[in-house]
Amino acid sequence: MAEKTTKKRAAKSSSRAVIEVKGLEKKFELTKDKYQVALQAVDFDIEATEFVILFGPSGCGKSTVLNLIAGLELPTAGSIKIRGEELTKFNKIQLARHHRTKIGMVFQQFNLIANLSVKENVALPGAFAGSNYETRTKRAEHLLEMFGLTGMADNLPQELSGGEQQKVAIARSLMNNPWIVLVDEPTGNLDSKSSEEVMDILEHLNQKSRRTILLVTHNPDYLNRAHRVFFMKDGKIINSKVNRRVVHRRADTKTDDELSYEMKGGK
Amino acid sequence: MNVRDVLRLALRIFKNNRLRTFLTILGISVGIATIVFLVAFGYGVQKITVEKITRADALLALDVLPNTGEKEKPITEQNVEKIAKIDKVAHAEPILQVSGQAEVNSGTGELHSVYGVGEEFFNLDGTSFKPGGSFSARSSDEIVVTPAVLELFSLKKDELPSEKIKLTYFSHPTESGETVRLMDNDEYRVVGVAIDNEDRAIVYLPYNNLRKYFPEKSISALKVKIAAQTDVSAVKSAISAMGYPVSTVIDEIEQLEKGFKVARISLGFLGIVALIVASIGMFNTLTIALLERIKEVGIMKALGASDSDIYKIFMAEAIMIGFLGGVVGIILGLAASTVVNIIFNTLAGVFEGQKVILFSFPIWFVISVILFSCLIAFITGIYPARRAARLNPLEALRYE
Numbered sequence: 169m170a171e172k173t174t175k176k177r178a179a180k181s182s183s184r185a186v187i188e189v190k191g192l193e194k195k196f197e198l199t200k201d202k203y204q205v206a207l208q209a210v211d212f213d214i215e216a217t218e219f220v221i222l223f224g225p226s227g228c229g230k231s232t233v234l235n236l237i238a239g240l241e242l243p244t245a246g247s248i249k250i251r252g253e254e255l256t257k258f259n260k261i262q263l264a265r266h267h268r269t270k271i272g273m274v275f276q277q278f279n280l281i282a283n284l285s286v287k288e289n290v291a292l293p294g295a296f297a298g299s300n301y302e303t304r305t306k307r308a309e310h311l312l313e314m315f316g317l318t319g320m321a322d323n324l325p326q327e328l329s330g331g332e333q334q335k336v337a338i339a340r341s342l343m344n345n346p347w348i349v350l351v352d353e354p355t356g357n358l359d360s361k362s363s364e365e366v367m368d369i370l371e372h373l374n375q376k377s378r379r380t381i382l383l384v385t386h387n388p389d390y391l392n393r394a395h396r397v398f399f400m401k402d403g404k405i406i407n408s409k410v411n412r413r414v415v416h417r418r419a420d421t422k423t424d425d426e427l428s429y430e431m432k433g434g435k
Numbered sequence: 436m437n438v439r440d441v442l443r444l445a446l447r448i449f450k451n452n453r454l455r456t457f458l459t460i461l462g463i464s465v466g467i468a469t470i471v472f473l474v475a476f477g478y479g480v481q482k483i484t485v486e487k488i489t490r491a492d493a494l495l496a497l498d499v500l501p502n503t504g505e506k507e508k509p510i511t512e513q514n515v516e517k518i519a520k521i522d523k524v525a526h527a528e529p530i531l532q533v534s535g536q537a538e539v540n541s542g543t544g545e546l547h548s549v550y551g552v553g554e555e556f557f558n559l560d561g562t563s564f565k566p567g568g569s570f571s572a573r574s575s576d577e578i579v580v581t582p583a584v585l586e587l588f589s590l591k592k593d594e595l596p597s598e599k600i601k602l603t604y605f606s607h608p609t610e611s612g613e614t615v616r617l618m619d620n621d622e623y624r625v626v627g628v629a630i631d632n633e634d635r636a637i638v639y640l641p642y643n644n645l646r647k648y649f650p651e652k653s654i655s656a657l658k659v660k661i662a663a664q665t666d667v668s669a670v671k672s673a674i675s676a677m678g679y680p681v682s683t684v685i686d687e688i689e690q691l692e693k694g695f696k697v698a699r700i701s702l703g704f705l706g707i708v709a710l711i712v713a714s715i716g717m718f719n720t721l722t723i724a725l726l727e728r729i730k731e732v733g734i735m736k737a738l739g740a741s742d743s744d745i746y747k748i749f750m751a752e753a754i755m756i757g758f759l760g761g762v763v764g765i766i767l768g769l770a771a772s773t774v775v776n777i778i779f780n781t782l783a784g785v786f787e788g789q790k791v792i793l794f795s796f797p798i799w800f801v802i803s804v805i806l807f808s809c810l811i812a813f814i815t816g817i818y819p820a821r822r823a824a825r826l827n828p829l830e831a832l833r834y835e
Binding site for chain 2: 261
């Protein structure tokens, strides 16, 4: 029943789909002719401005899906389209552009660069995108202000609490104003209070600034925050659920987003 | 990513692991300093030597020697006339050389040689005087001596002595083995002290004075003055054709320069060995720095850094180390050579030697050393930078 709903929705909204995944398969070579199947026959579409959670036990392949969409690794078979562009056919330069402008990534381990200040960390993707120093510093300050981190802009990441570091990481993921934010177990290293705060921010980002969010978690507490949840087990999506409580506003709805201002000087 | 951003990220090597960066730069610097020190020393000594033998007139002079080989041919007065008449020859100055003894206030001393020369001789030979100068033309009672002669008689070396000098000459042993001893009747006045680098006791007296006592003796050597530098080789071959060996100062300089080139290359080679050791150290540092930063590379790639961005960052770090290594190396080399020079001149002062500048730093040499250092760093940086650029982002992200 739930699968049917997904398919129907996918068919209806394919024109609006920002991420289209078809027949995705990923095998890891163990020995010469022994493979471990990490993913098989994964199909789904995600619409612009949707908040989707990939839920499942560890080792179910949910992070692999995220890494494939991020373009950090290539699938064994299948296709991934980002706004109609086939990701699996990208060359290295296109992949780098994909990383820096189309997606923002948030990791469980925050992955901030230890010897750059908080502000420099947030601004770093701007440097890779070729935006000039003043523009990206201004944007980084603006993002930090939004997350209430202005006072820590010149601190080093390790001087911040885990929750604050994760907020810095989220701010960094928004630096180049991406369509999609990919979030991998954002609260895995956080206490419950910080976890709630981080989840609130992500929900806010989705609702107020209309980012498409794909979040991977094994924590069932967050399931009711998303529009849709895909349940994964052993490399397959075994079930999906549309959350009736959270209304998904269409992408064409006007927003009051102040985050989505275009970066000047950015590429 | 633009150059400024690459540099901004690369400059972090001075913020983190400061000690390691400093030690790596020091390693390169020591290698560079060794090269700078040794090669500058080679240039310096060459410069001193060439300056000593090069005077404007000396460059225009040829030394003609009697042929003592198989085709034995002494220089006769007639041949001197002949050589003097060769086109472009301005002047031919014969030299007679005998051994002898000097006597001052009835004390006697053995001389290295007694030369009978014309007054032009000193210009052609590039002699410097301290004090005094050459004897005048047609003088018959004036001589020039080297400081060693004055020393023989415990006379002051830096002033012309008032004492008259008497001379006795010895002809070379004849076939029967007897040495002829001839006493000069004249008393001579010293008019110049000629600097002799080899510290020999030599007396120069007017050619004709000596000729009187040795009418049959063939000429020991001939200094030939040539009108212009461009004619030197033509005259040289004309005289060679007569069967005499000829040498010029230019030949000597060329010979010396060849020698110094070899010396410089060997000195430079020692420096290069030092630099190779330093490069291996640098390679090691860069590789370890990369291992430490694999995760960082993964993060940067996930944030959109391209392979070439990563390559540039690592390369910029390597070249910065190389450039600074070159600059610091030159400073160290200059400092070391200044100290050595000061010590040398202090010792020279103590032992009453001449004070000299032992080191020479041609500007092109300094610039090439810095470029060379950057080049070494570039080559050393290629492998780690390429490895970093090619890291798989996902594996790099998982690297702990």
